[in-house]
Amino acid sequence: MIDRLIKKILYKNKVLNVPETPIDERDWELKQEMIKNSEGVNAQEFTRRYLTPNVKNQGSIGSCVGHSGRVVFGDTLDFEGKEPSAMWIYKKGKIHDPFPGEDYSGTTIKGACRALIKEGCCEEKFWPYQDSENTEMLEGASENAAKHKIDSYYVIPKQNHDLIKKTLLKETLWTSFRVHSEFYKTPISGIVDSEKYLASSFAGGHAVAMTGWKIIDGNLYWEFQNSWGLLFGNLGFFYLESSLYEEILINNNGPIYIHTKLELDDEKYEDIRKRKEQEKKDRREKELKDLKRKEKIKSILRTLPWIGFGAVAIWAYFFNGVE
Numbered sequence: 559m560i561d562r563l564i565k566k567i568l569y570k571n572k573v574l575n576v577p578e579t580p581i582d583e584r585d586w587e588l589k590q591e592m593i594k595n596s597e598g599v600n601a602q603e604f605t606r607r608y609l610t611p612n613v614k615n616q617g618s619i620g621s622c623v624g625h626s627g628r629v630v631f632g633d634t635l636d637f638e639g640k641e642p643s644a645m646w647i648y649k650k651g652k653i654h655d656p657f658p659g660e661d662y663s664g665t666t667i668k669g670a671c672r673a674l675i676k677e678g679c680c681e682e683k684f685w686p687y688q689d690s691e692n693t694e695m696l697e698g699a700s701e702n703a704a705k706h707k708i709d710s711y712y713v714i715p716k717q718n719h720d721l722i723k724k725t726l727l728k729e730t731l732w733t734s735f736r737v738h739s740e741f742y743k744t745p746i747s748g749i750v751d752s753e754k755y756l757a758s759s760f761a762g763g764h765a766v767a768m769t770g771w772k773i774i775d776g777n778l779y780w781e782f783q784n785s786w787g788l789l790f791g792n793l794g795f796f797y798l799e800s801s802l803y804e805e806i807l808i809n810n811n812g813p814i815y816i817h818t819k820l821e822l823d824d825e826k827y828e829d830i831r832k833r834k835e836q837e838k839k840d841r842r843e844k845e846l847k848d849l850k851r852k853e854k855i856k857s858i859l860r861t862l863p864w865i866g867f868g869a870v871a872i873w874a875y876f877f878n879g880v881e
Contacts, residue, residue, distance in 0.1 A: 569742040569786055573620035574762025575664030576734045578808045579656060582668070588712035588815055590721055599723040605770035605781055605795075606730050608839045608846065609633055611641055613794030615787035617689030620664035622765040624648025624687075625785035626732060627670050629767035631679055633730040635820045636706050643685040645693060646703060650677055667732050667765055667814055671711040674816065678707035709817045716804045716812035719778060723771060730783075731768040731813035735798075736806040737761045748781075748792030749774065752802040768813050772797060793849075 598604060611632035616625045627647035631637060647670050654676065655669025673679075677700070684699035714722050714731070725731060740758035744750055770781035779797040788794045798806075 569790065570739075571618070572616075572786060573618065573664065574622075574737050574764050575620040576623060576666060576763030576765050576808070577657070577664065578736075578763060579666060579668070581809065581811055585668075585713045585810065586710065587811075588714045588721065588725065590724075592712075593721070593724045593728060595727060596720075596724050598727050599720055603770070603772045604723070604726065605772075606633060606726065607769055607781070607783065607793075607795055608843055610730055610767065610769060610783055613783060613788050614644070614687070614785060616644075616785040619689060619691055621645070621648040621687075622785055623651050623665050623667055623670050623734075626765045626767045626783075627651075627667070627674075627679075628682075629769075629783050629785075630730045630732045630816060631674065631706075631708070631818075633767075634816070634818045636708075636818045637681075641682040642679045642706070643682045643695075643699075644687050645685045646680050646695065646699065647673070649685075650674075650679075664763075666809060667734055668809065671708070671732075671814065671816065674708040675710065676707075678703040678705065680706070707819065709819055711814050711816045713810050713814055714812040716807055718812070719800065722768075722780075722813060725815050726768065726770055729815070731815055732765070733768050733782075733810070733813040734763055734765040734808050735803065736808055737764045738806075744791040744796050746792060748796040749779065750796055750798050750802070752799045755802060756805070763808055769795065774799075777801075788849075793846075 610629050614625060614628075616622055621644060624644035624647040628642045628644040631642045631647070648665060650673035651665035651667075651670035653669075654672035655666045657665075680695070680699040680703040683696075684702050685693070685695040714725060716722075722731070737760075738755050738758040739761050740755040741750065741761070766782040766784055768780055769783050772779050772781060774797070778800040780800060780803050781795055781797055783795055784790050786794070790796070
């Protein structure tokens, strides 16, 4: 109970302002034949959390599209060894979304995708992230961004679970949904309770990266990487039951897959992708082990004062007054 209350206090002030827009039926739909590899779609569990850029905290501005886009684009070969700028994706998304001006917080994934096609995305070092709407890009950002453009983007129908899985085996997907207040209380397992979620009040729109799936009690759950820091959910990740996701999804008929220039040569891309993914997975597994080791040490250190107090209490009980 206390844990849920603390979580609500931590996250209730997060800006949730991805606006809902009508679904554009002109959006290109991803076809089965466009994703060649299907090995692994029947697995009980799959995750890209060891392959994606690290979990970060967006802070107090509505930059979830930028942060989730950083994860999605950062999980492609175009940004191998580099990190996309979340601020660039967020700010440029505002320019290309359907709303006039830029004097507001929040944007849409579609606006960001249009920006990635037309202007690309610079590396983080050219527009470092700050928890402020009033930041400026550094010299050379536009030239750097022009080197990192996407070719196109596609929507995967939300009911086509096999195609979503098939695509997740290749790279991370992009999506947005309606957040209800129960989301703030996501437990350490990361598993969101569908019934409690829908029974709680609406809080706003949010964008995240879809990174995998897990079968829980016979039901399909999608895994997502959030942008609220490592303390949220399961080290920054959470799970939504597929039926819940399909009900609260906004702005598109399913998650978005971005197609990059390096993917045009499928055979060459697959060879490079497999090698790079194994390298990244090995590196991230080591980082995760190190993180868990540090958390265990912190936990032990937090219990030491209580152990000391208990030892004193036992000594006092048995030996106080004994000569």
